[in-house]
Amino acid sequence: MTEPAIRAFFDEPTKTVTYLVWDLATSRGVVIDPVLDFDLASGEVDTESVEEVLGAAASERVRIEWVLETHVHADHLSGAPLIKARTGAKIGIGEHVKDVQNIFRPLFNATDVKPAGNDFDGLFADGDIVRAGAMAIEVLYTPGHTQADVSYKVGGAVFVGDTLFMPDYGTARADFPGGDAHKLYRSIKRLLALPPDTRLFMCHDYLAPGRDQYAWETTVREQRKSNKHVGDGVTEDEFVAMRTRQDAGLSAPRLLLPSIQVNIRAGRFPPATANGVQYMLVPVKIKGGADIDAVAG
Template identity: 55%
Template sequence: MTTDPTSAASAIPPGDPAREAAARQVAAWSGRPGAPVVRSFFDPATFTATHVVHDPATRQAAVVDSVLDYDPASGRTGHDSAAAVLAYLRAEGLEVAWQLETHVHADHLSAAPWLQGQVGGALGIGAEIVRVQAVFGKIFNAGTAFARDGSQFDRLFTDGDTFRLGQIDAIALHVPGHTPADMAFVIGDAAFIGDTLFMPDFGTARADFPGGDARTLYRSTRRLLSLPDATRLFLCHDYGGPERPDFAWETTVGAERTGNIHVHDGVDEDSFVAMRTARDATLDLPRLIMPSVQVNMRGGRLPEPESNGTRYIKIPLDTL
């Protein structure tokens, strides 16, 4: 599988030699042919799809974008969603190599640390997590005890980093715009793209969070759509469609290129930016943004207990 050099470079700010070099690496990359097995778990409370991807030859697996149950009314957490993933991993006899996060989610809490404690796997996220930590560390007044260097994670992926899942080659692509730190993980013929694209009838992710940018998001979508048409795309969320009652989280590059209502072939950058900016102005903040970002910027770990032994989520007033 290869990416188109021109399209890959279009997501890179001009004059950034390091990123341009990474774009050339991505363009030249040719993954070893492989079709990993993917099993997805949908959490209707947060509209989140967690994906377990594994190499059928070696049984080595990665968990992408896991969910920790959280009730905002009571402040209680739970592991029912993650336990379903765990049961599948054990039933299939999979060896977990990775717990991958496509970005710092604003709509659900990550269960990666809990799953890591059960079945292992290195916790990975994009290296630009440090930008998100810097911004939200201030918003939540996290204090000097909160490290803003990404050290809560085992691996910080940069654009063009390659790795393997068993015998299947994989590559990490930086696809910012929704947030500064969004990553897509291309594993064989499957790409796990987080919130950058939704199902064709729902369009694209919002770009109005701190550090988000609609123009950058457009370039990232075009980069993803430069992958071969048959590439399977696995999405982090689905909210249904106007004429589609069922939830869905798998599509293809070809289907997105021809049918995505926001970025199908022929939509230019300025038109997309105008549409995305106007649409984002009408959207409410995600219901779980306060607990989600506080926890996920810490690698999915809950805040440390205070002197009374209780953990607390902060709610900054009149800030976001």
């Protein structure tokens, strides 16, 4: 097939890359991992990032048919519902999102989350093909960062979500509930078994030390040669030991709690309460040794 056209949009506050991907012959396309702007301190939502993507689609005369999520993100809120409302696009994600919902639904008392992943319009299994115009987008199940991650392969390009970062930064964490460093290693090796010239597009970049420009595109060849965590010659046991050690020192993403609550709902906010206001919940954990009765009242 003809290679797709690709435009990337970098959101610096969350270090997230959103992609507009389309078929030049039919002007049909998809958006991958859109960002909804959210200020945690004020609770204020803005649509500037989504508007930029929609504006680019309009200028290229692209009809957006799908919004594709690589996983339930823990570092940004999804802009998928706004794109759906504006364009009629459907929202899709890997079928194992059901497992992620089962973990977090009780934690946030999210009783409005629909059973069996039905907040999403499409749930994809490994090997499924998503079509937009003449584009055939292959779904690759790549768990490890979470149990529900998928990558999207379009011709010679693969959108890898949080499975890989740029070679000088390495790989994603695997310590979220349902994450697994062994599975992450095997998912990465599956991607790196693709042809050497395959283009790999990251979902994030955090500026590795010594680099002064953000970057989000590399190749299988470059990852195998230079990835600091999982290049050629690194064994699974070595990778798991490294990943476990590094993950133990990582802090939680700043937008973790609001992101999970929104993204398990396919980008939908929790329903308003009786006063008409929508709230994000913060589960409270009281450390051992505290007077629980005094603290909790």
